[in-house]
Amino acid sequence: MITLYKPTETDFTHNGIGILDDNIYDAVIEEELNGLYVLSFKYPLFAPHGLEIGGQCLIKAPTPDGNQLFRVARPAPSMGELHVFCYHVFYDLVDNLIEDTFIQEKGGQAALQQMKERMQYNTNFNFISDINTISSSRLVRKNPVEAILDNSQDNSFLSRWGGELKRDNFTVHMLRERGKDRGVVIQHKKDLLGYEGDVDWQGVITRMMPKGFDGLLLPEKYVESYNASKYIKPKIRVVEFEHIKAAIGDYADDEDAVPLPQAYEMLRNAAKKMYDEQHVDYPKATYKVEFQELSQTEEYKDLAVLQRVYMGDTVTVIHEEDGFEIEAKVNHYKYDPINEEYIELTLGNFKESFVDITGRVDNVENNFNDIRDSVNGIKNNVKGMEKSILEQARENATNLINSGFGGHVRIYPERILIMDTADERTAKKVWQWNINGFGYSSTGINGPYNTAITMDGRIVADFITTGVLNGNLVRGGEIVGSTVRTDNGTNYVHIQKQFIRLMESNLTRMFIGYYKRAVDSQIQPTILMHDDVDTSRFRDGTLTISQFPVKGENYYTGSFGIVKGYDADQTPHYCAKLNVDTKGDVSLNGDNYIYITGNNGVTLRSDKQFSAYTNTIRLDSVSHVDILTGGALFMKSNQNTEVNSGGHTIITSGKGISQYAKNGSYWVEVANGATFTVSNPSNAFWIDSAGGITLKGGSKSVWMDSQSSIVFNLKGKNMLDIVATPNAETDLRFQTVMLRNGNVEGYKTLQVKNGSGSAYNAVTASAFQTASKREYKTNIRDVQFSAIEKIMALQIQQYNLKTDIEDLYEKRMNRVEGDPILTTNDIETHYGWIADDENTPECFVTKTRNAAEIYSSVAIQIKAFQEEKQAKDAEIQELKEENKQMNRRIEVLEQLLLQNLNDKKPEQP
Template identity: 45%
Template sequence: KIRVVEFKDIKAAVGEHANKEDAVPLEEAYRRLRQAAKDMFTIQKIDQPKATYKVEFQELSQTEEYKDYKHLQSVYMADTVTVIHEENGVDIKAKVIAYKYDPIKKEYLDITIGNFKESFTDVSRKVDLVQEEVSNMPSSILDAAKANATSLINSGFGGHVRFYPDRVLIMDTKDEKSAKKVWQWNLNGLGYSSTGVNGPYGTAITSDGRIVADFITAGTLSGNLVQGGEITGSTLKTSNSANFVNISKQFIRLYESSKVRAFIGYYKNSRGEIQPTFILGGDSDSTGANGAIMVYQFSDVSVKSGGIGITKGLDGNGYLNAASLYFSQTGNAMLDADKMIVLDAQSEMRFKVKDQFRFYRNDNWIASIGTSSGGDTDIMLPSAMIRNSSWENGYIQVKTALGTYYQGIIASDFKVSSKETYKTNIRPITRSVLETVMAWDIKQYNLKTDIPKLYEMRMNRKEGEPVITTDAIPTHYGLVIPKEAEENGVGLYGMLSQLTKGFQEYVTKTDARIEELEPIKPRGNIKHRNKVKRQRRPPRHVKRNS
């Protein structure tokens, strides 16, 4: 028959068991399941039929003929015995589960081997597994150790005791030379050797206060110092007070007032990734989701990453952070906050980047700061660019987003720095500026940046609508500098100043001509002549003689 075997004590740290203390990583759970299944065959012998065999034999060491021979082999409870009797076709191998002993003759009459007695095989299985499985309750460990000790002591018949004035020997044979299993008790201590009287004694209690043993099982073990290469157990608790450290499997918890104040461990997150975690201010459950500081790392993914943050809640995907710093093995890092990030420095703050500074609002790019291939410093905006170019004597340029053409500026006012403090070599203009102004060749033109708009309007024009010309886009007026010229633009303040000076020259010359025709009566300072309102003279009529 096929039946289902459950191993409820083996839990994988996934799904509903993800945060349980006794849960282990998935691969470790698979390994334990395979080992548990293997133990059912190698230890519990579930593949072997239940049967018992009663064997009567003569132990040669108890005969007169072989009494002086060494006792090279002994049989005890739970030992595996092979019985071969070729004449009867017997070839069996099983454990000793009972025996009949004659205390007068001091010999075994028969032994029973097999696996039929449930009580014995159950106890035997527990003894075999005591090093592999540790119960959660210390009392169960102690009970199992007591049961094992009781079984060993009650089944230890057939030994030989020899008394000396200074020591006592309990041996598996009469002769000290042939004995293998030996207990010795003397003034310096009590010890057991499995290799003869001369030792070594692997289990011992000595007069200097030392205990030598492979395993020590106790309900309570007290001491000032525990030293060792490895300490194995289910749980280690440093104090019985409300303030202590608890170590359980892969988890370390620091308690204060019986509350977890810090947690160190690892578990599988919702994505199935191993996540080593350090939590300050809570445990690896909901208590760590309200203002705890969390340091974490994703260790079993192709690209390692991690971070530090302060928690604000918990959902199906894990802990939520109100503010965090995230960094990746690829070289990326991200500082994130639900509300505000403040960077404060008493002296200076430096930002260093090889490519560009990029600024986003939500997920929308709004600006960048960087350098062009020619070494220009650019502030890039969605539809314009502000450039500081060394080719333009340090002038700030406003250009299109790609930097191909210049872009316009709209402002309520422009002020040019014109204070005497900033100037030198100030002198009057001695040449005629009017001639310069009159030589200006003012043109009308369209900007190349407006041409795509014209093409778009023409493409969208419906049949029958008027033809779209350059009148549909803005017309500009000004000087046009030839392509071969070194200058890219003109100074508006300089042009306006020359235009003003030229106008002043024109007015002065005009006034001089009017003065020649008819003197102008001065009123006040000549500089305020523009405030004198001229009287319109009636037209002159020349009387002709007839």
């Protein structure tokens, strides 16, 4: 059942706005592994609910993984039907933002949780992952979908942790592997309807030259594939592994560098891993398969659970007549949500590496869907394991037990024996169970039993693998691991190399380790404290304790301080800091106040110099005060500073003078003018007054000059900007209207546009006047064409403005149920001609044919009237002459008629 819901719906257990099943058609759901997940369909515009399918509406539709929600992105009406395109509701995350977060040495679940907590606003999505790979990533201004799926970026989740995405409405799963082998076989004459194969030999590598950071190469240069002999000639590629760095030269002290022999071995292993896991020495093969899903047929309905196929599953396709049989993974499908059946499956035979043209494999294509994990992910997989230790142990135990065919069981009253032979005397592999416990011996019934559980609570084993291990004491020579937990919560200690992180709620509350100072590359042991420590860029409030040797000097210094912001050289700024060194110097700095309090007094003593820097220094003397210095004298006051002199007051500085008047008035009054100059272009000259600012130029001009823009604000609102465009034009930008002084060819006029400058705006005025004095004109002559013919050639049409149509569509999208449906009859209709129509006479348009020439159009209409008037006057005059001649002829005819009548009168008798 396909159901339509309003955009803000949160309860999807009811039928929402309505059910679309009776009228929906051409519905297709398409999903790619780690790729797009979309729904498209068509719907009659005037069918029930057709006009209610609007942007952002939610649609619930059946998928292979159950009912899923899709958000309408593009409802496009066309000829009485809607073409609707929807994204899975997962893509709502695109609208959120991760401003800045640094995920440090965490597994998949913790990484996703930190992403969620750092989103700009709270989300109702939940994130789940079973990936235990430990990795790090710095994310800055990324939306959550980019942060998870954008494999073109080295710092995305896919690139660092890998995995396969499963979207289940508002739950996002990042899994080590989605799907499994359910034993499904698609076979010709059974359920296979057709297949199409594509084998690509272009990206094959059989001889690889792995290259590490800064051009690091192996002594032997190449790593050969075991399958190289299967090809006519070697297929050679240079493959870069930028994350493998050797501790040599300038990189000897880098945190992420390793000894040179280890770096060589990492390069060899990385190349072998591409052969073994990415199969770059095989051609890429993908297959599109059309089949009848037997789980929906009557014959196989009782075996439906054995015939279902899901995204990520491994299936077998057989076509005996073609000699075709493959085992491959589902990485793409098209699904019919109306009939609830597959339309098409796409299978891939192995994971592919992206080394085609450029030879770079910093990103690895995952699951044959062009979704690539970066080689940094491979690096992190070397540190962690692709599957958890517990999962591997479970699989190992399952495989051992399920393959344990054969053997002999002998039951005695006091014990049970399970052996590899029927005779206890010849058996070597023996399990023995009795009242004291059970154990396994590989050397016969007499032991020793190296694997055992005894009745006194002891476990003897070479390896113990468990999910949770509880105990009061763990004793051993060496404990290998990176996380120490005292309970099963989110509070623990994480150890990596020489770094220790104290975690609370999965957040780093304290960090103990070292840094390499950016200014002098000295090693600096450091302790950091914060509610969430970011070791790559200190957050405001980070408390630091550090110590380091001063480069080039024979002493050490230590500091204790708290960070607030960064200085211009991008080093942390300490707003309060205590520095000590082995020379015996101590300095205490504070951006605000420093309090030293003693109930019985404070003594400050120095054998040489005493310096006091305070907010206020008050010296009272009944006589006079002498301030003498052989160096500098600095005076600063946040209140009044009065300098009174009966003579001149002279202040001279070779560098600068600072004067502050924060709470009162600052008067500068001179008789011969004043000039204020700020010569540094990175600084500004500010005039700020709560009582208003008056600029008066008297009989002279007031100049305002800016290289960028001039902005006028009123009551905190931007009322007018004067801005220069890149085309040397000038814009006067009001709140809703913009005036542009055009300078582009064809637009060198005063233009009136809307506030954003995206469209022309209407002008309302009492009159428009066009300058028309003879002194403005030249080459004056009579019109050389028939004005009436030009007017008759003009095609007058009616039209709507595109901006009005956009407003109409927006109003229709925001229409509330019960409101009338708006049409083009509800917006203004305009009448005129098309300036850029080649059939429009040139006398009615501008030279560049981008606008109508109104003044010329009016003049030509007047000229046409004059031509018509002259023609009519001439025609009337001609008719008058004809009428006059006609009257004369009538008069002559009348005379002749009378004469003829008189001549024929009869004689009187």
